[in-house]
Amino acid sequence: MNGMIQNRNVFLDKIANRLGRDRKTIVKRPEWAYHPQDEVLKNATQDELVDVLKEQCKNIHTDFVITNTAKLSDSLKEVVNRYGGGPVITWKDERFDQYGLTKLMKEEWPQDGVDLHVWNYTKKEENIEKANVANVGITISDITLAESGTAVLFSSKDKGRTVSFLPATSIIIIPKSSIVPRMTQAARIIREKVKSGEQVASCINFITGPSNSADIEMILVVGVHGPIKATYIVVEDL
Amino acid sequence: MAMKTSVEKFNDRVDKGLQDSFMRGAVSSAQERFQTRRLGAAEELGNWEEWRSHGEEIRQHVLDNLDYYLFELSENVSKRGGHVYFAQTAEEATSYIQNVVEKKNAKKIVKSKSMVTEEINLNAGLEKLGCEVIETDLGEYILQVGDHEPPSHIVVPALHKNKEQIRDVFKEKQGYKKTEKPEELALHAREKLRQEYLTADVGITGCNFAIAETGSITLVTNEGNADLVAALPKTQITVMGMERLVPTFEEMEVLVSLLTRSAVGQKLTSYITTLTGPKEGGDVDGPEEFHLVIVDNGRSDILGGEFQPILQCIRCAACVNACPVYRHVGGHSYGSIYSGPVGAVLSPLLGGYDDYKELPYASTLCGACTEACPVKIPLHELLHKHRQVIVEKEGRSPVSEKLLMKAFGLGASSPAMYKIGSKMASPVMSPFTNGNKISKGPGPLKAWTEAREFPAPNKERFRDWFKNRPKGGEQS
Amino acid sequence: MKVTLFATCLVDMFQSDVGKAVVEVLERLGCEIEFPESQICCGQPSYNSGYVEDTKNAMKRMITTFEDAEYVVSPSGSCAYMFHEYPHIFQGDPIWEPKAKSLAAKTYELTQFIVDVLQVEDVGAQLAGRATYHTSCHMTRLLGVKEAPMKLLKNVKGLEFSELSGKERCCGFGGTFSVKMGNISEQMVDEKVCNIEETGADIIIGADAGCLMNIGGRIDRKGKPIKVMHIAEVLNSR
C-alpha cells in the first residue's frame, strides 16, 4: 500500500518560487562533466583486486583468509573456533549448501556442541533474540568492493539485517567473483536492477570491517555497537 | 537543544574557549590528525580536484532542480509504503513527529546522530510528551548523559571532553566503576545501549543522502548505531534537511566517497546503509512503519540567492578541521550547533544576524576552509558576503567603524588625502613611538599592541625615496 | 623589460626597505622600474570588512593608475590577489569590468614574476643563516603561487632551511581581523611564533608585508632573537 504524502505542494511551490521559475516536471539526469570514479583500479585483474582487498583489510582491522571451495568448510570452522565457538547464527541461504558447508553446519557443529541458528522468518522475533546472544554471525557478500574492503549485503526475509550487526563477531564469505574495484560498480549494478524493474532490497548494507568509534579523545576503539571482530573468507574458485 | 546553544555574548564565549586549555589541546591535535588523514586519503584516491568538481556539479544540479527531485523522492518513498511529511518549519516537523509518537504510544525512543533534529529541538519536544529519548552515537550519548551539553564539532560532538571527564560523567550519573580507558568507556556504553535498542518503540535517524530514484535513505556511521536504530524498533522516523538528496545510487556513491574521506580520512566508514521503505513481506527485522520528514526551516530562503552554495554542504567538517580560528576558540564559541566555517556561514542564515552577526568576522579569510571543502563551497567568499550584507543592507556595523572605513575609503581614493595622511603618520605617531616601534597604540591600534609591537611609520616613505634616488638604476 | 611597481600601502608607509629591495633586485635582473605616484591602496581593509561600495573608488583609482602598464609587480601576494579579484567585483559593469580584467591579467606577485615571466630561479643572492619560510594564505591558496618562493630561496647561497610546521596555517593577521578579534588573533600569531621558534631558525622569511608585520610584532614583543625578512630583502642580499 502506498504511504501518505503530506504538505507537498506548498512546500515544493515555495522552492520553485525561490528558484525563480515554475515547478519542473521533467529533469533529465545530466551527462556529468567529470568521471573520476572510472579511473580507480581501472583494468585491474581479478587477482589484483584480491590483493587490493587483502591490503585494505589491514586498514580496517579485519582478518583476511583466502581459501577454495574444497577447504572452505575447514577454514570457516577454524575461524569460528578462534572466535570462541558458538552460538552461531547464519542467513537461510542456499549458497551455504552450494559452497559445501552442509556437512559442517548439519553434522560437525552439532556434534561439537556449537549451537547454530539458521534465520527462519516464520519464527519472527526469536531470530533477533538469537542474533543478540550469538557469538558469531555468518553472511555472504553479494558484491565486494576491493578498494575499501567492503562487503555489500542485500537483506531479504531469509537474510536478516541483524545477523551482521548484533553478534559479537562477524564472518563474511566472499566469492572471488563478487569482487569489483569500488563502490562505483556496486552502485551501477544496483541501478541496473532498478532500471530493469527489480525492487531494491529494503536494506542494503555496505560493511567495512568491525564497528568502531574515535569519539573519545580521537582514540580508535574497535567494536562499539556492532561486531568487535571481523574476518573475510575469500573463496578463490567461486 | 535548538540550533542556538548559548545565551552568552560572543566575546564571552570566545574568552571562555580561549581559556579552556584542555579543549584547545584536544582541538589542535584532532585538527592535525584529521588533516593528515584527509590529505592522505585524497592523495591516495588521486584526481582529487576532479572528484571535488564532480561533487560540486552533482550538488549544484540537485539544488537547481530541488523541487523535481524532492517530488520524485516522495513518490518513491510512498510507493514502497513509507509516509512522507514536508515540514516548512521546525514546529511543523516536531508536531508531526510528536503525533506519530503519540499514536504509537511510544515510551522509549532511540536516536542516531542527526544535526537537523538538533536544529529543530526535537528531543525537547519528545521529552515533553514524557518519552525517554536516547542518543546512540557514542559522542552524543556522552553529552546527553552529561546533562545535555551541546556538541562542539559536527562529526565528533564530544571533542572538547577528555576521557577523565567522560569517566566522571558515567560515574556520577550511571554508577560506572571502571577506568578512563576508552575501550572500557565504550564497552560501558555498548552494554547500556544494547538494551535500549532492543526495547525502544521508535527509532529516529538523520539522513546523509536520500536517493530520489529509489526513495531510499543513506546512513553513514562507523559505530553501526544508526543501523540498529533503524532495524530494531517497530517505527522508524527519518528526519532530513530538504537539500540532502541525490538523483540516483550513482551520485550517492560519489558523495559518500567524498564525505568519508573528507570527514575521517577513510575510504568508506564501517557502515553505510541504504534503507528503502518499511520492512517487506516476510522481513523480520526493520520497521513496520517508516516516516520521512523533510525539513525546510529557513533553507528555502537561502535558495536562489547569493548564499545558495552553502546548501551544497554534506556536513563533513573538513572546513572545521582546517580552520585556524576554530582551532583556538573551539566549537562552543560559535553559539550554534553548526560551528567552524560552515557554521559561521549557515548559522546567521538559519538563525538570523541578531544572534550570529559576529560569526562572519571570526575569520581571517585565509581560505583554508574553501580549499578543504569537498564540494567546492567558496566558504571564505560567503563569509565576506555576510559582511557586505551586514554593512550595506543591514547597516549593522558600529558607527566608529563606519567612520573609519569612510575615512579609509577617502584616503585610499584621493592622492591629496593620502599624501597628508601618510606624511603625517610619522609625526602623529611619534608620541607613541619608542625607537622604531609602537608598544601601546591609540584607538584601534590598542587591540594590536596588546599582543605585539606595531612598526613606527617610515620617516621617509618609499615613494619619496624612489623619487629622490639617483636615476638609471645605479646602486644606491 | 618595463615593470610597473605596485608597492602597496604597507610598504610605502611602514616598510620602505622592502620596496627598495624590490627595486634593486628587479633592476639587477634587467628591468626598468616605474612607480606611478597616484597609487595608494588596493582597498582590502575596507573591502574585506564588507564596505564593498565604499571601496570601489579606491579600486577604480588603482585600475586607472596601472592602465598603461605592461607588467604590474607587487611584493605582496595578498595585494596582487586583490587585483585579481577586481574583475569579480566589477562584474557586469560595462566600463570597469573589462579594465579590471586587463589589470588582473598583467598583475604578478614578485616571486611569481621572477620565476614565471623572467624565467629566473637563481638571482645570485647570498645570505648566511638558518631560515624558515611562512607561506602566506592569500598568496598560496587564492593567488595560487606555491612553488616560486622556494625555488628562488633554494638558490640563495649560504642559506640553510628548516621546515616550519603548520607553515600553511594562517598567522592571524587577516587585516582588520587582527584588531577586531584581537584576542583570537593573538593566540594565532602566538602559535605561529612558537612554531617558528621550534625550527631553531634565526631568520623567518615571508612574502607578504601584512603577515610579516604581525609575526614580527609578536617576535619583537616576546623579545626573541629572530630576524624577520621579506623575501625581496633576502633576494637582495649579497
Ligand code: SF4
Ligand atoms: S562546508 Fe564543505 S567542508 Fe564544510 S562541512 Fe560542508 S561540505 Fe564539509
